[in-house]
Amino acid sequence: MSVEQRELSPHVTRWAGPNGGRVPFGNPLTVTAGTTTVLLDSGLQIDAPPADLLLLSHFHEDHTVDAAARATSVAIHQRDAPVLASWESFRGAGGLPEGEWEADFRREYGWNPMPDIGTFGDDAVFDVGGGVRVTVVPLPGHTAGHCGFLIEPDGVFYIADVDLSTFGPMYSDVGSSLADTRATLAAVTEVGAEVIASYHHKGPYFEREEFLADLASHAAALDAREGRLLDLLATGSRSAEELTGRGIIYRVETAPWYAGPVELAMLRLHLDELVERGAAAGPEDDGRYRLAGSAG
Structure with missing residues (x-):
């Protein structure tokens, strides 16, 4: 299990997954104010504390690991929620064939259907307490409902699977959009933030110039x-x-x-x-x- 954690700001902690968070691992965040904890995405071999609320950036399996056991409540963007209603809808969204891989996959990621998962929209704001809030930032393209989260007043912007890898963006699911992906790559530059964190191995970024350089390399893949x-x-x-x-x-x-x-x-x-x-x-x-x- 991951034991490495890094304080990004007074209320935000980054939990490091194995191998730096490279796929299939990741680096979720927790936002804590008083006795309330919000987890931003889950991940394999992450030992973040139990949360009051788990906010999912999108429906992909590496972000939803054991989701129902991680928090009292779980929520995802309303455009991605239907994919988690059943295994058939999840597999169909990825265009993946039936096969022997399915049982192992579900076991590895602790994947279970969540037909009653909570939902939020483009303009949702979550009050954590003590003046700390998490604002949804729509970043579609990777999936239809993919989004980031801006944590204020800390100024931490979690951009999830805008992962800044040199491999480039992914847009292969039903509902993915190349046009939206291009728009999202521009949109992430317009959010004022002191710290930018992606889910996987790139970052976190405390210098804007370093972030913009990696974003340019990521976008160049298109x-x-x-x-x-x-x-x-x-x-x-x-x-x-x-x-x-x-x-x-x-x-x-x-x-x-x-x-x-x-x-x-x-x-x-x-x-x-x-x-x-x-x-x-x-x-x-x-x-x-x-x-x-x-x-x-």
């Missing part, structure tokens, strides 16, 4: 993916399925077991964007896309 996609389309028309596994999103030699459906979903969003911009055409009757102006 244009790099598009460039690789356009390069492949320049060699001939292809379907989204034919583009999958060609190194556009994941490196072929290190792709995880779930890479296929994840990459396919993300490529479809890129293709839709290229078609909308007039840079590509399709899909044709055979499902293939081509560069605009090419014969295919």
Whole structure:
């Protein structure tokens, strides 16, 4: 279990998961005022104290570990709540196939359906007590309801899975949006904060320049993916399925077991964007896309 904790501000503590919080681990936060504790996300092998309220940034399994046992109450954005109502809705949202992996997965993450989970909206504010409050900051794209939390008066901004990795953003679930992802990458720069913390291994950031540099590297992955996609389309028309596994999103030699459906979903969003911009055409009757102006 994690024993490392770091005080980010008078009321905010960061709980370090194994391996620095790299996937599948993470680094949740607690916000404490008086006798009240709010936990921002859960995580594997985290020994944060029991909380009065667990606020989930989104529905992904690494953030919801043993959620019902972590706090008296659990809440998530209203756009993500339906995904946690049943295992079938969760698996469907990720486009994951049925298989032997399911039982092990559910056991590892302590995953249980939460059909009655509490919900909040874009403008929710949670009063922790003593003048301390947690304000929801919508950061959609990764999932439809993905959000961050601004803790005041401490000035700590938790940006959850805007993880600032050089791998780049993820937008592969039903309800994910490439356009919203781009907007979120801009939105996180507009929130005034003294400290910025992501869920995974990057940060926390106490210097704005360091944060902006890592954000720029993270965001650059979007244009790099598009460039690789356009390069492949320049060699001939292809379907989204034919583009999958060609190194556009994941490196072929290190792709995880779930890479296929994840990459396919993300490529479809890129293709839709290229078609909308007039840079590509399709899909044709055979499902293939081509560069605009090419014969295919």
